[in-house]
Amino acid sequence: MFFIKKMDETTAVKISTWKYEEPYSIYSMDGSVECIDEFMSGDYYSVIDEEGKIIGFYCFGKAAQVPAGNQHLVYKDNGYIDLGLGMRPDLCGKGMGEKFLSSGIQFAKAMYSTDKIRLTVADFNKRAIRLYEKSGFKRKLSFDRAKGTTVSKFHLMILE
Numbered sequence: 001m002f003f004i005k006k007m008d009e010t011t012a013v014k015i016s017t018w019k020y021e022e023p024y025s026i027y028s029m030d031g032s033v034e035c036i037d038e039f040m041s042g043d044y045y046s047v048i049d050e051e052g053k054i055i056g057f058y059c060f061g062k063a064a065q066v067p068a069g070n071q072h073l074v075y076k077d078n079g080y081i082d083l084g085l086g087m088r089p090d091l092c093g094k095g096m097g098e099k100f101l102s103s104g105i106q107f108a109k110a111m112y113s114t115d116k117i118r119l120t121v122a123d124f125n126k127r128a129i130r131l132y133e134k135s136g137f138k139r140k141l142s143f144d145r146a147k148g149t150t151v152s153k154f155h156l157m158i159l160e
Contacts, residue, residue: 012039068145080118
């Protein structure tokens with residue numbers, strides 16, 4: 001069982017230092033004040049297990065959107081709630097993803113009174129894409145994000 005609660009500063013500080021292995025290092029955080037402020041300013045929630053250990057986090061709305069998607073108008077349909085999620089690095093790939101995602105979906109449906117969930121995922125993250133598709137998400141469209149000389153592809157996926 002997971003417990004979901006509004007993000008607090010102590011938890012935000014811990015999560016902000018998480019480091020992921022390649023190819024997932026794009027999700028690593030640097031522990032900066034800006035990173036902690038992001039966790040504290042948006043619709044972020046911590047996910048805790050029965051022993052009080054941090055499992056991960058969920059974020060919703062604008063906090064879950066990739067800013068470059070706005071340039072492509074991918075978030076213009078306000079009929080969806082955007083879901084973002086991050087699992088503690090040492091738990092990734094250990095078979096907990098389905099339960100973690102399901103918990104986030106149920107929380108979003110209850111909190112935002114909707115069955116229409118949307119998420120954005122990086123193209124390289126095949127593990128997450130498989131999980132999302134297995135959970136009923138469908139790819140709706142794709143867009144590119146340019147950061148310096150690097151261009152990354154993202155997919156917008158929906159669950160209705």
